[in-house]
Amino acid sequence: MITVGVLGAHGRMGSEACAAVEGAEDLELVASVDIGDDREALRAADVVVDFTHPSAVADNLRWCVDAGRHVVVGTSGVGHELLDEVRGRLQPGQGVLVVPNFGIGAVLMMRFAAQAARFFDSVEVVELHHPRKADAPSGTATRTAQMIAAARAEAGLGPGPDATTHDPDGARGATVDGIPVHAVRMAGLVAHQEVLLGTEGETFTIRHDSLHRSSFMPGVLLACRKVAEHPGLTVGLDAFLDLD
Ligand SMILES: NC(=O)C1=CN([C@@H]2O[C@H](COP(=O)(O)OP(=O)(O)OC[C@H]3O[C@@H](n4cnc5c(N)ncnc54)[C@H](OP(=O)(O)O)[C@@H]3O)[C@@H](O)[C@H]2O)C=CC1
Ligand SMILES: O=C(O)C1=N[C@H](C(=O)O)C[C@H](O)C1
Numbered sequence: 613m614i615t616v617g618v619l620g621a622h623g624r625m626g627s628e629a630c631a632a633v634e635g636a637e638d639l640e641l642v643a644s645v646d647i648g649d650d651r652e653a654l655r656a657a658d659v660v661v662d663f664t665h666p667s668a669v670a671d672n673l674r675w676c677v678d679a680g681r682h683v684v685v686g687t688s689g690v691g692h693e694l695l696d697e698v699r700g701r702l703q704p705g706q707g708v709l710v711v712p713n714f715g716i717g718a719v720l721m722m723r724f725a726a727q728a729a730r731f732f733d734s735v736e737v738v739e740l741h742h743p744r745k746a747d748a749p750s751g752t753a754t755r756t757a758q759m760i761a762a763a764r765a766e767a768g769l770g771p772g773p774d775a776t777t778h779d780p781d782g783a784r785g786a787t788v789d790g791i792p793v794h795a796v797r798m799a800g801l802v803a804h805q806e807v808l809l810g811t812e813g814e815t816f817t818i819r820h821d822s823l824h825r826s827s828f829m830p831g832v833l834l835a836c837r838k839v840a841e842h843p844g845l846t847v848g849l850d851a852f853l854d855l856d
Contacts (some may be wrong), residue, residue: 613638613640614638614639614655614658614659614836614837614840615639615640615642615656615657615659616633616639616640616641616642616643616657616658616659616660616661616724616836617641617642617643617644617645617653617656617657617659617660617661617681618630618633618641618643618644618645618660618661618663619645619646619651619660619661619662619663619664619672619676620646620647620653620657620662620663620664620665620687621644621645621646621760622646623663624645624744624825625663625686625825625828626644626646626661627652628664628665628825628826628828628829629661629686629829629832631643632762632829632832632833633670633832633833633836633853635828635837636833637641638837639833639836639837642656642672643655643656643657643660646711647664647668651672651675651679651776653680653751654676654679654681656842657681658681658682659681659682659683659684659685659836659839659840660676660681660682660683660684660685661683661686661832661835661836662676662683662684662685662686663686663687664687665687665746666687666688666689666746667689667746668687669685669687669688669690669694670690670694671687672687673685673690673708674697674698674701676748677698677701677702677706678701678706679748680703680706681706682706682707682708682840683707683708683709683839684700684709684711684832684835684836684839685708685709685710685711686711686714686828686832687751688712688734688747688750688751688752688754689751690710690751693730695845696709697843699844699845702843702844702845703835704773704842704843705845706843707839707840707841707842707843707844708839708844708845708846709786709835709838709839709842709846709847709849709852710845710846710848710849711831711835711847711848711849712750712751712752712754712755712848713751713752713755713803713828713831713849714827714828714829714831714832714835714849715803715820715822715827715828715831716830716832716853717820717821717822717827717830717849718752718803718805718820718822719831719849719850719853719855720820721756721805721807721819721820722755722756722759722848723850723855724807724818725737725756725759725760725807725809725818726756726759726760726762726763727763728807728809728816728818728829729759729760729763729764729767729769729809730763730764730766730767730769731809731811732772732810732811732816733771733772733773733810733812734773734774734808734809734810734811735748735760735764735772735791735808735809736785736791736793736794736806736807737753737756737757737760737788737791737792737793737794737805737806737807737808738774738793738794738795738796738805738806738807738808738809739752739753739793739794739795739796739804740795740796740797740798740801740804740805740806740821741795741796741797741798741801741802741803741804741808742747742797742798742799742800742801742802743797743799743801745797748786748795748797749786749788749793749795750795750803750805751754752803752805753788753793753795753805754788754793755765755847755848756805756807757787757788757789757791757793758788758789759790760791761788761789761790761791761828763790766853770790771790771791772810780847800825802819802821802822802823802825803821803822803844804819804821804822805819806818806819807819827851831849834849834852834853835849835852838852
């Protein structure tokens, strides 16, 4: 039996994760912690799962690592600096898994986007989410853009063609590692993303839709089961899936 604690337990993802853990025969939910609660309860957990807020995740992650817990981070907004710091804080045998998106389709979308990126002149990312989301661009879009940029750099490709010289309102969107990223917030949506690729006479669109937060739960449970078997810091669920 693997014991699990959830941070952000009252939130949209945290509550879903608590229910999923409670429904799994090989996992036991031993701590449900939300804002204002004492994190000490998490010491009873082999694995702590964080679904809190981009402004809270760094402090939580430091606390969990220093408490010697294995950690699964679902919260968005974990940047390179924090990853480097965490790597240096880890104790031998301790596993931390940071997952921009637990959906299997989203993991594949990111992979396929990176695979396709070198074959097209242009590539842009459009992420679409529910309007209660705190951060933009999404963690998934950021990770996708980073993977695309790395693949293009490896192939010796730079940014896509773009004649824009006048964009006073930022209509061309943000850029992540040089890749344009656009964020839509709209009532009725959950979590969606399109990767648009184009070259002479041809376009290619990769789209993923999470229609319900249950889509993330198989990935969350897999992460809880496997994180202790992967000591060190891992980014992305890919490493825990047999994708090749
Ligand atoms: N990796 C993935 O596959 C997915 C990741 N996410 C990410 O997960 C995060 C949470 O999303 P979501 O569940 O929709 O957000 P919610 O706002 O619904 O839930 C967050 C919960 O965490 C609580 N909280 C905030 N700060 C702390 C803290 N310091 N300690 C403990 N609890 C805290 C909030 O309390 P209060 O409301 O009182 O502030 C709230 O109950 C986001 O970063 C989101 O992007 C979401 C979906 C999938
Ligand atoms: O806030 C959300 O809802 C989601 N957040 C994650 C992100 O920022 O990528 C994952 C998914 O997109 C849902």
